[in-house]
Amino acid sequence: MTKNQAETLVERLKNACNFHRFDEPGVYVEYVRALARFDYDRMEQAIDEIIEEDSRNVPPISVLIKKYKGVAGTKGGRLEVKNEQYCAVCDDKGFLILEELMKIGEDNEGNPVTMKYQFVYHCPYCAVGSQYSYEGSQCKKRSDYRVPAITEVLPDEAINDIYRKNLKKKQQNNNEIKARSLRDITLAVGKDVPEAKYFDEFIPGDAYEGDIDPDIDPEDMPF
Numbered sequence: 311m312t313k314n315q316a317e318t319l320v321e322r323l324k325n326a327c328n329f330h331r332f333d334e335p336g337v338y339v340e341y342v343r344a345l346a347r348f349d350y351d352r353m354e355q356a357i358d359e360i361i362e363e364d365s366r367n368v369p370p371i372s373v374l375i376k377k378y379k380g381v382a383g384t385k386g387g388r389l390e391v392k393n394e395q396y397c398a399v400c401d402d403k404g405f406l407i408l409e410e411l412m413k414i415g416e417d418n419e420g421n422p423v424t425m426k427y428q429f430v431y432h433c434p435y436c437a438v439g440s441q442y443s444y445e446g447s448q449c450k451k452r453s454d455y456r457v458p459a460i461t462e463v464l465p466d467e468a469i470n471d472i473y474r475k476n477l478k479k480k481q482q483n484n485n486e487i488k489a490r491s492l493r494d495i496t497l498a499v500g501k502d503v504p505e506a507k508y509f510d511e512f513i514p515g516d517a518y519e520g521d522i523d524p525d526i527d528p529e530d531m532p533f
């Protein structure tokens with residue numbers, strides 16, 4: 311959702327509940343920031359349900375998110391997180407894949423045999439990316455598997471380069487969409503002009519004036 315939508319929801323909580331802490335420094339901003347990561351309609355529904363259950367206190371953010379998860383028609387059971395702003399590092403995907411040639415052995419002559427491997431890295435710059443940060447060693451079922459941040463393996467210049475390329479592509483796409491919709495509107499206007507002219511001449515109540523056949527006796531007409 312947008313920041314404005316998040317603010318609307320926080321205002322709802324503020325007005326609907328008897329007690330809130332939104333006047334304390336930082337609380338309001340923190341709620342807006344937290345809610346903005348989710349889908350507006352679903353979060354609104356979650357808030358509806360919470361208010362129905364108890365409208366004394368504004369629930370903590372964690373409760374809002376839990377309720378949201380319950381409400382959310384999750385994709386594959388996963389909570390859907392969206393970026394508030396476009397992330398040009400990962401193109402809003404949350405992860406980046408790098409291909410690397412890895413030595414997997416040697417041939418008979420002792421030359422290295424390589425294979426192309428793909429490695430996944432999470433984007434540390436956005437909300438979607440934080441979903442993909444995974445540390446096997448931190449999990450209940452420990453493993454060595456982890457999805458490190460792209461910043462661990464690429465230098466700043468390379469990340470800047472990806473950023474610029476994605477941003478340029480995004481802008482090009484936006485421009486194409488704009489050009490297309492403008493063209494469609496122009497076409498539609500051209501097509502609708504004759505009809506619009508017809509309706510301009512139409513005056514309600516006077517529709518049949520002058521069109522009545524003079525040979526028909528008004529007495530024979532049904533009304």
Ligand SMILES: [Zn+2]
Nearest residue numbers: 397400433436
């Ligand atoms: Zn990102």
